Amino acid sequence: MxxxxxxxxxxxxxxxxxxxxxxxxxxxxxxxxxxxxxxxxxxxxxxxxxxxxxxxxxxxxxxxxxxxxxxxxxxxxxxxxxxxxxxxxxxxxxxxxxxxxxxxxxxxxxxxxxxxxxxxxxxxxxxxxxxxxxxxxxxxxxxxxxxxxxxxxxxxxxxxxxxxxxxxxxxxxxxYGPRNEKGVMYDFVEKLTQDPSTLEVLGTGEQTKDYxxxxxxxxxxxxxxxxxxxxxxxxxGSGKAYSVKQIAKMIFDLMDVDPEVTYTGGKGWKGDVETTKADITKLKNLGWKPTISLKEGLKKFYRWYMEK
Ligand SMILES: NC(=O)c1ccc[n+]([C@@H]2O[C@H](COP(=O)([O-])OP(=O)(O)OC[C@H]3O[C@@H](n4cnc5c(N)ncnc54)[C@H](O)[C@@H]3O)[C@@H](O)[C@H]2O)c1
The missing domain is CATH 3.40.50.720 (NAD(P)-binding Rossmann-like Domain)
Structure with missing residues (x-):
């Protein structure tokens, strides 16, 4: 139709x-x-x-x-x-x-x-x-x-x-991507733009999610x-999972910063699901597949942030 x-x-x-x-x-x-x-x-x-x-x-x-x-x-x-x-x-x-x-x-x-x-x-x-x-x-x-x-x-x-x-x-x-003004990526980039010497991470940093x-x-x-x-x-989803620590490292590389990282420990927030990874077979069978890697996507997101 x-x-x-x-x-x-x-x-x-x-x-x-x-x-x-x-x-x-x-x-x-x-x-x-x-x-x-x-x-x-x-x-x-x-x-x-x-x-x-x-x-x-x-x-x-x-x-x-x-x-x-x-x-x-x-x-x-x-x-x-x-x-x-x-x-x-x-x-x-x-x-x-x-x-x-x-x-x-x-x-x-x-x-x-x-x-x-x-x-x-x-x-x-x-x-x-x-x-x-x-x-x-x-x-x-x-x-x-x-x-x-x-x-x-x-x-x-x-x-x-x-x-x-x-x-x-x-x-x-x-x-994630341009115009997303919430979530871990925006939070890290925003904090590091204000002060590139330190970064406080919610939770343990071991949360591993699909982006x-x-x-x-x-x-x-x-x-x-x-x-x-x-x-x-x-x-x-992408069918791949990355830890918050891995995302933080990718963002440090993008921004060329080396902050002292602290962790609040425990859960990032009440109700957070700390481990996610999609099985995307069903949507792939319809003819879809993810095309943008996390590294590439983060680059596009950061470029948008800088232009903003
Ligand atoms: N962004 C993600 O990672 C993600 C993940 C899972 C599910 N979703 C779902 O996808 C959808 C879009 O997510 P998003 O990230 O763009 O969120 P968003 O909050 O940016 O967009 C939701 C929009 O709904 C509007 N809205 C809220 N209450 C409304 C109401 N009563 N009447 C009319 N508009 C109302 C808000 O003003 C907002 O613009 C949401 O349903 C969200 O739950 C998003």
């Missing part, structure tokens, strides 16, 4: 911005909705296209979801409370946005017949029973953010199971829309 008009929820966020840009390059008509609670104005104003309409709105309000989705044949649902610590601090709000917002998107999409690609997360697995983690691993989240996303995924599966409506769940690992460059993640979203099987979940 040719999807001509597409809604991106959370379009002022890190991934949403890149996705809107890619869809416009594919000559799609794109609508974005975001309440700017975590999104950035520049992620909207940097996009100049007559084919892009931005609506400031809240996915918790069904009428605003309906208005933004009018005439669309597909929706990428990215709007979310996207932080593990924030969810710990305000779990009702996290649930309201991540579950009720998703239900509004699912119901509206079903009413108008739009395919849904939902941005889920690897945190649905909790501390995974298997590494690398295939999609049929038990979903046992250890954070409230993971729990709200698991619930939202359950509603996606239910919408498919009950109404045979086309929904695809993407379980994203740590996406996926933004361009590869965007390719996965597009493929999920075009070829993703309805009612299925796909991991979106």
């Amino acid at each position: 040719n999807y001509d008009k597409i809604l991106v929820t959370g379009s002022a966020g890190f991934i949403g911005h890149h996705l809107v840009k890619e869809l416009l390059e594919m000559e799609k008509e794109v609508v974005g909705i975001d309440d700017l609670s975590n999104g950035k104005q520049k992620n909207i104003t940097d996009i100049e296209s007559k084919n892009y309409t931005f609506i400031r709105g809240d996915v918790r309000k069904k009428s605003q979801v309906e208005e933004s989705m009018a005439g669309c044949d597909a929706v990428f649902h990215l709007a979310a409370q996207s932080s593990v610590p924030e969810a710990t601090n305000a779990l009702e709000k996290d649930l309201d946005i991540n579950l009720n917002g998703t239900i509004n998107v699912l119901q509206t999409a079903k009413e108008i017949g739009a395919k849904v690609v939902f941005a889920s997360t690897s945190t649905v697995y909790g501390t995974p029973k298997q590494i690398p983690t295939p999609e049929d691993t038990a979903l046992e989240p250890i954070s409230f953010y993971g729990a709200s996303k698991t619930s939202a995924e359950a509603y996606c599966f239910a919408m498919h199971g009950t109404h045979n409506h086309p929904i695809v769940n993407l379980r994203l690992y740590n996406a 996926i460059y933004i361009k590869d993640a965007i390719d996965a979203f597009i493929l999920a829309l075009q070829r993703g099987e309805a009612g299925e979940a796909y991991n979106v």
Whole structure:
């Protein structure tokens, strides 16, 4: 099917911005909705296209979801409370946005017949029973953010199971790249720019996670829309894992600094999953593969940071 008009929820966020840009390059008509609670104005104003309409709105309000989705044949649902610590601090709000917002998107999409690609997360697995983690691993989240996303995924599966409506769940690992102003890479670069002589690392530095460059993640979203099987979940990771210490070393080399490193010890933050590595066989079988190495991706990220 040719999807001509597409809604991106959370379009002022890190991934949403890149996705809107890619869809416009594919000559799609794109609508974005975001309440700017975590999104950035520049992620909207940097996009100049007559084919892009931005609506400031809240996915918790069904009428605003309906208005933004009018005439669309597909929706990428990215709007979310996207932080593990924030969810710990305000779990009702996290649930309201991540579950009720998703239900509004699912119901509206079903009413108008739009395919849904939902941005889920690897945190649905909790501390995974298997590494690398295939999609049929038990979903046992250890954070409230993971729990709200698991619930939202359950509603996606239910919408498919009950109404045979086309929904695809993407379980994203740590996406990074230009415009990501959160996460370990941004934190290190920001701290070292301010003071290159010391670096405090949250946790032990032994946390070992899967990082996926933004361009590869965007390719996965597009493929999920075009070829993703309805009612299925796909991991979106690199299939490789790096420790925080390894990332720190790569950043020191890039920035040409040699700081004294201290560790807070213990867990980086409550609810953090310290070991992640995706089994990406399922998405590879659809014709996708990660193309940007961590070293290359970090270079691009740092170049963006310097230009910013
Ligand atoms: N970045 C990652 O590594 C990663 C990993 C796993 C999953 N995800 C998921 O991918 C999606 C995009 O992530 P991101 O990194 O771009 O996060 P982000 O926080 O930059 O983007 C989310 C956007 O949703 C918007 N939003 C929040 N509540 C809203 C509401 N009620 N109504 C409308 N808009 C609202 C925010 O303002 C923000 O612009 C999220 O669903 C996130 O949970 C991201």
